[in-house]
Amino acid sequence: MVVRDGATLYTIEGVAAALLMIVTATIVFQAISIYTPGDTHIDDMLLEQLGADALAVMDLPQGQGELTLLEEVVQDWSPDAFDAAFSPLLRERSFAAEDPIQYSAEISYRAGDEVASVTFSDPPGYVATGRDPAVRVTRWVQIHPGHSVPIPHTGRSQVVLLEVILWRG
Amino acid sequence: MVTIDFLVGFTIFISAFIIVVAMVPHPLFAVQSARIDYDAVAYRTGVILVEDPGMPTSPDFPVWEQQIDPGEVIRMGLAVERGSPHILSPAKVDRFFDRDFFTYPDDYQRSLIFGDYPYSFNVTLSHKGTQRSVGPPPPEQFGVVRRVVVVKETSSLIRDGADSAHNEFHLPENLTGDQRLMIEIPCPTLIDRSVEPLFRIDPRTDPLQIEVRNIREYLNVPVNETVVLHEILIARQGITIPFAAYTLEIDEDEVVSLDDTLQTSRMVPGNLTFTLHPVPNPPWRQADTIAITFIFSDNPDGADHQVITYDYGTVFIPPAEPGILEVAVW
Amino acid sequence: MAGLNEDGQWIVLMGFLISIAILALMLIVSQATLVGQTTAEGVIEFPKHEIRDLRSEVIRSVHLQTTDAILEDMRLLSLKRNHAIVSVDWRPEPNMTHPMTRVMIRYNNGVTVYEETLLV
Numbered sequence: 001m002v003v004r005d006g007a008t009l010y011t012i013e014g015v016a017a018a019l020l021m022i023v024t025a026t027i028v029f030q031a032i033s034i035y036t037p038g039d040t041h042i043d044d045m046l047l048e049q050l051g052a053d054a055l056a057v058m059d060l061p062q063g064q065g066e067l068t069l070l071e072e073v074v075q076d077w078s079p080d081a082f083d084a085a086f087s088p089l090l091r092e093r094s095f096a097a098e099d100p101i102q103y104s105a106e107i108s109y110r111a112g113d114e115v116a117s118v119t120f121s122d123p124p125g126y127v128a129t130g131r132d133p134a135v136r137v138t139r140w141v142q143i144h145p146g147h148s149v150p151i152p153h154t155g156r157s158q159v160v161l162l163e164v165i166l167w168r169g
Numbered sequence: 170m171v172t173i174d175f176l177v178g179f180t181i182f183i184s185a186f187i188i189v190v191a192m193v194p195h196p197l198f199a200v201q202s203a204r205i206d207y208d209a210v211a212y213r214t215g216v217i218l219v220e221d222p223g224m225p226t227s228p229d230f231p232v233w234e235q236q237i238d239p240g241e242v243i244r245m246g247l248a249v250e251r252g253s254p255h256i257l258s259p260a261k262v263d264r265f266f267d268r269d270f271f272t273y274p275d276d277y278q279r280s281l282i283f284g285d286y287p288y289s290f291n292v293t294l295s296h297k298g299t300q301r302s303v304g305p306p307p308p309e310q311f312g313v314v315r316r317v318v319v320v321k322e323t324s325s326l327i328r329d330g331a332d333s334a335h336n337e338f339h340l341p342e343n344l345t346g347d348q349r350l351m352i353e354i355p356c357p358t359l360i361d362r363s364v365e366p367l368f369r370i371d372p373r374t375d376p377l378q379i380e381v382r383n384i385r386e387y388l389n390v391p392v393n394e395t396v397v398l399h400e401i402l403i404a405r406q407g408i409t410i411p412f413a414a415y416t417l418e419i420d421e422d423e424v425v426s427l428d429d430t431l432q433t434s435r436m437v438p439g440n441l442t443f444t445l446h447p448v449p450n451p452p453w454r455q456a457d458t459i460a461i462t463f464i465f466s467d468n469p470d471g472a473d474h475q476v477i478t479y480d481y482g483t484v485f486i487p488p489a490e491p492g493i494l495e496v497a498v499w
Numbered sequence: 500m501a502g503l504n505e506d507g508q509w510i511v512l513m514g515f516l517i518s519i520a521i522l523a524l525m526l527i528v529s530q531a532t533l534v535g536q537t538t539a540e541g542v543i544e545f546p547k548h549e550i551r552d553l554r555s556e557v558i559r560s561v562h563l564q565t566t567d568a569i570l571e572d573m574r575l576l577s578l579k580r581n582h583a584i585v586s587v588d589w590r591p592e593p594n595m596t597h598p599m600t601r602v603m604i605r606y607n608n609g610v611t612v613y614e615e616t617l618l619v
Contacts, residue, residue, distance in 0.1 A: 010172070010174045010175040010176075010177065010179065010510065011177045013178055013182075013508060013511045014178030014179060014180070015178075015181055016510075016511045017181075017511045017512075017514025018182055018184065018186075018514065019185075020514040020515060020518050021186065021514045021518050021521075022188060022189060024521055024522065025192050025518075028522055028525045031525075042208045042209075045212070046208070046313075046314055046315070049212075049314070050315055050316075052548035053219075053255065053316050053317035056254070056317075056548065056552070057319055057491050058491075059552075060256070060365075060367055060489070061367065062488055063486075064364060064365055064368045065365075085491075089317045089493070092295060093315065093493075093495070094293050094295055094302075094495055095291075095306070095495065108576055108579075109572070109576075110575045113575070115576060115579040115580060138549065138552075138580070138581060140552055140553065142556070142559065142560070142569075156568055157560075157563055157564070157565055157569065158565075158569060159556065159573050160572070160576075161576045163580065182510050182514065185514070186517065189517065189521065
């Protein structure tokens with residue numbers, strides 16, 4: 001009896017050890033959330049930073065007491081001028097090829113006690129997949145009577161919110 | 170003696186071990202905690218450069234870029250002042266990318282990257298079509314942050330002989346080279362907190378430029394006479410003081426950098442550019458008016474004397490252009 | 500069972516040790532992941548740009564004629580679009596050598612609370 005038992009002992013121990021290791025590894029790997037560069041928060045953070053930076057720089061006055069570039073393009077309602085200034089700031093890179101960042105911009109304004117929005121700039125020919133991780137940055141813009149923004153005129157200076165959605169596409 | 174039982178058991182064990190080992194590297198390599206760390210360090214470095222004006226060791230020096238010893242710099246921020254992010258000071262930028270002044274990587278490590286871990290890094294500023302950088306190009310894997318900035322421009326007072334509005338010396342009786350041009354720089358007028366930081370001129374930290382173009386026409390000197398720049402006097406509150414921190418360019422050639430060489434007369438054919446550089450502990454105070462007199466004659470009698478004030482109404486500041494500052498860490 | 504052969508036990512012991520090693524390793528790795536994630540989240544969740552922008556816009560608008568209407572624009576747009584409660588109080592401060600305005604800005608987006616009082 002004893003001798004027969006001994007003949008399968010190593011096999012049983014080996015199977016036990018194998019099961020133990022594999023079960024532990026499986027449980028452990030399933031338990032921790034794996035951080036992959038694909039859906040990183042870091043990339044979102046850097047993109048948000050970049051967008052906010054670009055808007056902030058465009059919102060610097062062009063001369064002492066003059067309008068900022070951002071106020072000018074919103075006031076004159078010229079998405080092309082906005083794109084000409086905004087896109088290069090987002091895309092230029094020196095350690096790699098141009099960053100393929102896309103954006104869409106809209107303007108929100110107050111009408112009485114309600115908030116309404118108009119589209120300012122949409123990327124041409126882009127079909128939304130709904131999968132690209134996007135970030136949102138905003139900037140306050142002052143507009144004055146006589147502006148060309150397609151919103152109801154109030155006859156006073158007002159503040160609108162420029163909202164830009166950024167993603168890599 | 171090796172039994173079949175042992176072989177079977179050991180094989181099962183080893184096979185399981187190999188499977189487990191094969192499972193491990195996948196998440197380990199995908200995680201790359203180092204990359205996260207690089208990104209965080211790059212982000213922090215970017216914030217220091219773009220949003221902080223930096224700090225020298227001595228409180229007597231309000232700015233680090235005027236320090237003579239790189240070891241005296243605690244933190245190298247490039248912003249013009251606290252509370253004005255994205256606006257970089259040209260003097261700080263020049264100093265930061267000055268390879269003769271700071272040594273890579275030690276000085277940058279100590280006062281920009283911080284920490285004990287010896288990170289490698291590259292800081293590149295792309296502005297107006299040129300790139301300036303510190304550090305070697307990054308390898309394949311690195312953390313990077315991109316910031317949008319503007320570099321403040323140097324102000325200059327321009328007088329142009331070809332411009333009919335600049336006719337200070339165009340007097341009918343004035344047909345000699347005996348001219349004195351005095352530029353008054355009122356520091357309290359310039360250091361005005363209500364002026365936008367992007368356009369504010371601070372003689373303590375910013376260079377001031379005086380440009381006289383087409384000097385013969387400007388000074389109303391006939392073609393057959395030579396224009397001679399005899400002397401430059403710098404005065405504080407009306408009292409002449411010795412001050413040598415300026416450069417003088419004639420037709421874009423730097424001709425004089427020392428006070429004594431000015432004593433010999435020089436011909437001035439075309440354009441004259443005078444730059445007054447900021448220095449640590451300048452011989453004037455914040456409330457003083459500095460006067461710079463260009464004497465185009467050694468004959469003090471009968472000289473025509475014109476005074477122009479250097480202020481926000483007379484100076485020209487080129488529009489600031491955006492640039493990209495990139496920090497790569499690995 | 501005095502006669503039982505215990506020679507094989509070192510294999511199972513080995514398996515046990517390796518399992519513990521994997522556990523410890525993964526614990527460390529998940530910590531590192533956490534650090535990176537919290538760094539990024541910390542930056543994203545602190546609306547630095549938003550607060551700076553709000554601040555500079557408020558400072559600019561207190562000198563305008565229609566300050567109240569503009570501040571109402573900002574309050575409502577912040578609430579509806581940025582999901583943040585913004586309240587700005589301002590009153591002239593006559594007892595100063597230069598006439599100034601005292602501005603109190605309060606910002607709360609549920610995660611970050613920011614308050615500032617300044618003279619402009």
